Amino acid sequence: AQSVTQLDSHVSVSEGTPVLLRCNYSSSYSPSLFWYVQHPNKGLQLLLKYTSAATLVKGINGFEAEFKKSETSFHLTKPSAHMSDAAEYFCVVTISGGYNKLIFGAGTRLAVHP
Amino acid sequence: DTGVSQNPRHKITKRGQNVTFRCDPISEHNRLYWYRQTLGQGPEFLTYFQNEAQLEKSRLLSDRFSAERPKGSFSTLEIQRTEQGDSAMYLCASSRRGGPELNEKLFFGSGTQLSVL
Numbered sequence: 001a002q003s004v005t006q007l008d009s010h011v012s013v014s015e016g017t018p019v020l021l022r023c024n025y026s027s028s029y030s031p032s033l034f035w036y037v038q039h040p041n042k043g044l045q046l047l048l049k050y051t052s053a054a055t056l057v058k059g060i061n062g063f064e065a066e067f068k069k070s071e072t073s074f075h076l077t078k079p080s081a082h083m084s085d086a087a088e089y090f091c092v093v094t095i096s097g098g099y100n101k102l103i104f105g106a107g108t109r110l111a112v113h114p
Numbered sequence: 115d116t117g118v119s120q121n122p123r124h125k126i127t128k129r130g131q132n133v134t135f136r137c138d139p140i141s142e143h144n145r146l147y148w149y150r151q152t153l154g155q156g157p158e159f160l161t162y163f164q165n166e167a168q169l170e171k172s173r174l175l176s177d178r179f180s181a182e183r184p185k186g187s188f189s190t191l192e193i194q195r196t197e198q199g200d201s202a203m204y205l206c207a208s209s210r211r212g213g214p215e216l217n218e219k220l221f222f223g224s225g226t227q228l229s230v231l
Contacts (some may be wrong), residue, residue, distance in 0.1 A: 012148075022171035043118060044157070044205070090156050101170075102149075102220070104156025 006105040021079040025092030034092040118223035139208030
């Protein structure tokens with residue numbers, strides 16, 4: 001079975017400092033992994049995805065994530081937080097090549113302070 | 115690309131009443147998904163359609179829930195005899211020709227927030 005665990009329910013950073021949102025996954029198969037962001041009153045938006053190509057994945061708005069198979073992790077990072085990054089972030093797993101449902105983690109709420 | 119549209123944005127109902135939500139996917143998107151998101155949790159898969167065919171339903175979808183996509187365009191999700199545990203955000207998503215299994219990107223709507231009193 002596939003699952004994801006987001007290790008922090010809340011993360012608070014100051015504007016201009018690095019962001020780290022942690023995610024560990026469990027999968028019996030080669031996983032596809034995603035990060036989605038949810039701003040209030042807006043639909044979920046795809047930030048980036050890993051599908052067995054390069055292990056360091058670059059996404060939108062300066063975010064990137066690194067797939068580490070040995071650690072079963074897919075942490076999301078950004079070098080410098082912006083106020084507009086404040087939102088809920090979801091780590092998501094599925095199986096590439098035959099499994100059509102997204103399995104979401106519980107989410108991490110990111111707060112960015114001036 | 116006008117995005118995925120969901121109506122209503124909010125619905126308040128009394129326990130035991132029936133409710134229906136509507137989702138208009140992005141034009142010409144063949145795949146349509148319904149997800150449910152409860153407070154403090156990530157979205158959970160409910161069901162999906164390929165054109166007008168409902169191909170899979172989650173065990174979360176009790177027999178009080180029914181979803182349709184009669185012409186392969188918009189979809190409705192009906193909940194009969196609502197219970198307080200049905201209170202959640204109901205999300206709709208669409209993709210062009212397939213889903214994550216084909217590395218297709220899902221586009222999500224803003225959701226319908228249901229409150230059952």
